[in-house]
Amino acid sequence: MTLSIDSSATLWSPEPRSGKPLLVLLHGYGADERDLFGLIPHLPDGIAVAAVAAPLTPPWPMPGRSWYAIDSLNGRSTEGITLAAESLLRWLEEAAGDAASVALLGFSQGAAVSLQALRLAPEKFGSVVALSGYAAPGDLPNDELLTETRPPVFWGRGSNDDVIPAHLIEHTAQWLPTHSELSGRVYPGLTHSISEQELTDVHVFLTRWRDAAASA
Helix, strand or coil: CCCCCCHHHCEECCCCCCCCCEEEEECCCCECCCCCHHHHHHCCCCCEEEEECCCECCCCCCCCEECCCECCCCCECHHHHHHHHHHHHHHHHHHCCCCCCEEEEEECHHHHHHHHHHHHCHHHCCEEEEECCCCCCCCCCCHHHHHHHCCEEEEEEECCCCCCCHHHHHHHHHHHHHHCEEEEEEECCCCCCCCHHHHHHHHHHHHHHHHHHHHC
16 A cells, blocks of 8 residues: 655645755645645745645545544554555655755654654754654664664654554654653643644754755
8 A cells, every 4th residue: 555645735835945955845634735834934944844644534524634544542553654654755756856854843643643754764864843743653674773873853742732642642752862862851731732832843853954954
C-alpha cells in the first residue's frame, strides 16, 4: 500500500523560494493544510514555507484530513505512520527543489509523521519541530545513525494534554534524547494546542536552523 499527497492542495508562502531554507508544515488529525499556515507570522523570515494536506480522509463526520487512522485513543499504527512518512518523502522529491535545507514542523499526527520521516531519511532534514506529538514505537534501520548524527529536534507539549497516551509520551521522552539534539519543553496548563510561549521558542529554534543553512 502507498499513500499520495495532493501537491495541488499544498499552500506556499508568497515570497520567491528558490535557494531558501524550506519549512514544511504538517497538520494534525481532522485539520487540513490551512490549519498551520496561519503560523507564518510567528516564523523566522528568510525561509520558504509549505503547508501540505495529509493523504487520508477521516471517517464521517470528522472534517479535514488525516495522516493515518485512529481507531481509538490507543489505536495508532506504526505502519500507518510509516506509510504517511513515505508519502511525505515522495512529495519532497519534487517539492524541495533547490532548497538550502529542509525542516519539518508537525502538530499531533503531523509531529509523529515528521519524526518518522526523519528516521527514514535523516540526510534530508536539517531540523524537526514536533508539537503535541510523539515518536512511533519500534525500530527502524537508521535509528543507530541518528544516535551518532543527533539532528536538532524541538519537542513541545502541554502538561494538560490528554490526547496523546501516556505510554507514547514516556516512550518519546526516552527515545528523543538518545536519537537527537533535543530541545524539549513542557508548557504548564497547556492542553492539546499551541501557546504563544511555544511559538516564541519555536521561532528561536528555527532561526538557528535558518542561520545554519545560510552558513553551510
